[in-house]
């Protein structure tokens with residue numbers, strides 16, 4: 211993901227509108243790019259701050275820490291989800307191959 215893509219996804223990230231894969235790529239970019247990190251921070255502070263005012267909550271003092279925690283949590287979750295769906299695909303593929311071999315064996319036994 212490049213800076214342009216990352217910056218156009220900032221609002222989607224804050225509003226939880228990204229897929230696991232997108233979330234992972236987005237956060238990886240943010241971790242490695244101070245410019246986009248600043249951009250995300252500003253947007254995050256504004257959005258979360260407004261929401262907290264709306265809800266009548268007392269404003270969190272440390273937005274930066276909150277954002278970091280939120281990012282770490284969502285990153286781990288996105289990675290975990292991605293691994294889970296990958297292992298499901300592997301298991302499914304293994305199952306289909308053994309099913310195919312089993313059928314092939316039956317067919318060959320029948321023919322021979």
Ligand SMILES: [Zn+2]
Nearest residue numbers: 212213243246
């Ligand atoms: Zn960037």
